[in-house]
Amino acid sequence: xxxxxxxxxxxxxxxxxxxxxxxxxxxxxxxxxxxxxxxxxxxxxxxxxxxxxxxxxxxxxxxxxxxxxxxxxxxxxxxxxxxxxxxxxxxxxxxxxxxxxxxxxxxxxxxxxxxxxxxxxxxxxxxxxxxxxxxxxxxxxxxxxxxxxxxxxxxxxxxxxxxxxxxxxxxxxxxxxxxxxxxxxxxxxxxxxxxxxxxxxxxxxxxxxxxxxxxxxxxxxxxxxxxxxxxxxxxxxxxxxxxxxxxxxxxxxxxxxxx
Amino acid sequence: xxxxxxxxxxxxxxxxxxxxxxxxxxxxxxxxxxxxxxxxxxxxxxxxxxxxxxxxxxxxxxxxxxxxxxxxxxxxxxxxxxxxxxxxxxxxxxxxxxxxxxxxxxxxxxxxxxxxxxxxxxxxxxxxxxxxxxxxxxxxxxxxxxxxxxxxxxxxxxxxxxxxxxxxxxxxxxxxxxxxxxxxxxxxxxxxxxxxxxxxxxxxxxxxxxxxxxxxxxxxxxxxxxxxxxxxxxxxxxxxxxxxx
Numbered sequence: 001x002x003x004x005x006x007x008x009x010x011x012x013x014x015x016x017x018x019x020x021x022x023x024x025x026x027x028x029x030x031x032x033x034x035x036x037x038x039x040x041x042x043x044x045x046x047x048x049x050x051x052x053x054x055x056x057x058x059x060x061x062x063x064x065x066x067x068x069x070x071x072x073x074x075x076x077x078x079x080x081x082x083x084x085x086x087x088x089x090x091x092x093x094x095x096x097x098x099x100x101x102x103x104x105x106x107x108x109x110x111x112x113x114x115x116x117x118x119x120x121x122x123x124x125x126x127x128x129x130x131x132x133x134x135x136x137x138x139x140x141x142x143x144x145x146x147x148x149x150x151x152x153x154x155x156x157x158x159x160x161x162x163x164x165x166x167x168x169x170x171x172x173x174x175x176x177x178x179x180x181x182x183x184x185x186x187x188x189x190x191x192x193x194x195x196x197x198x199x200x201x202x203x204x205x206x207x208x209x210x211x212x213x214x215x216x217x218x219x220x221x222x223x224x225x226x227x228x229x230x231x232x233x234x235x236x237x238x239x240x241x242x243x244x245x246x247x248x249x250x251x252x253x254x255x256x257x258x259x
Numbered sequence: 260x261x262x263x264x265x266x267x268x269x270x271x272x273x274x275x276x277x278x279x280x281x282x283x284x285x286x287x288x289x290x291x292x293x294x295x296x297x298x299x300x301x302x303x304x305x306x307x308x309x310x311x312x313x314x315x316x317x318x319x320x321x322x323x324x325x326x327x328x329x330x331x332x333x334x335x336x337x338x339x340x341x342x343x344x345x346x347x348x349x350x351x352x353x354x355x356x357x358x359x360x361x362x363x364x365x366x367x368x369x370x371x372x373x374x375x376x377x378x379x380x381x382x383x384x385x386x387x388x389x390x391x392x393x394x395x396x397x398x399x400x401x402x403x404x405x406x407x408x409x410x411x412x413x414x415x416x417x418x419x420x421x422x423x424x425x426x427x428x429x430x431x432x433x434x435x436x437x438x439x440x441x442x443x444x445x446x447x448x449x450x451x452x453x454x455x456x457x458x459x460x461x462x463x464x465x466x467x468x469x470x471x472x473x474x475x476x477x478x479x480x481x482x483x484x485x486x487x488x489x490x491x492x493x494x495x496x497x498x499x500x501x502x503x504x
Contacts, residue, residue: 122345122347122350123343123344123345123347124347124348124349124350126304126309126343126347127341127343127347127348127349129309129329129333129336130307130309130336130339130340130341130343131336131337131360131361131364131409131413132333132334132336132337132361132364132365133333133364134329134330134333
């Protein structure tokens, strides 16, 4: 019993210790050797540009269904004019960043872990080291920079499309007054809400890229090992995003208080 | 040039290397023989610092690389090239880009110089005309040749070969063996070849080391190996497992 407990504790400590070392190596590499911008921009296209479809569709349909459900409930109380602000604040503060984070974790996190994991088991990472190149400098830093640039923009896109879809369903389909919808939405949404969404996007970007790179770099040998790396990456990223979102919301409420 | 002193390596619960001692002279080709799983590749990876020993040390030109941090090792690794068992070509790059990569990492920016060096390396491995091919379009033997070209393009002082003929047909194996010998003569590099293929040893070796149970069991010339009456050595040379039907 104690042996099993001890092993589990050691395993958790070892995981977080190695993850911390990866983060430290990345920070050291960025400040001492700089950034390989060509590789980073290629990753911006791969991870950011090509993730737009998935986050905009997710945002749009979530915004649309959220506006509809809010209308169905609020209509009974004669509060349909509150649909706009409810959709807006919910999407900016919680749903937009979390949904974009989960979708990017699924698409980008899995791809990072699978690509780096395959490179590891086919000795390409050893080859990089043998050629005098640190894998962190070549593989991790460009991806970190790319996702840190892309993720806040993807969150903004997700929220933007959710608001457009919410507006369309609310005003054009369900008949809410457009003036009330937009005026209340603008009145109750401020710069803090936008900062809140972008901050969460930045943090979730960090979570996704570091956890996925770690899983790739530590992939085990064979097809099973490479197969497990993306699965582990997506599961860990998704859970970390959901749990950290709760704590971030409390922390950000102190930095950007609700007025 | 390379000295290994009392090298021990434990992987998990298994002690793979149990006090290996080895000295390789500059310009010499040393072939490390042994059965699969005896620790040959593990030993080779220590010579370039890809693995850290549990105890003991590896000296490259007198410098103990076992105690160097990863970033300090990068400079040492530019003096020592390694051909991996699978070739380990970067599958997102063409053959040409694979070969240009180490040069760009050495800080060479002149595309004319890079093109010349890439051309020269491909010529040495007789693969001119394959510049634009992707690694997945190459056969096993071609991948090893491109891997070798990528190793020599940076003009290392020492080349490490990990099972250079494993998985290849006898004719391709023979051509790789000739290539190793030719490169050693043309570039006068120090070479360490890890293999269980005796033909490679007969063709390339100036010095032969045989690993058995994680230790150096034999060290000498190929003639001395052939003359040995030790049952472990004769069983290995004659391919006897000791089993009967």
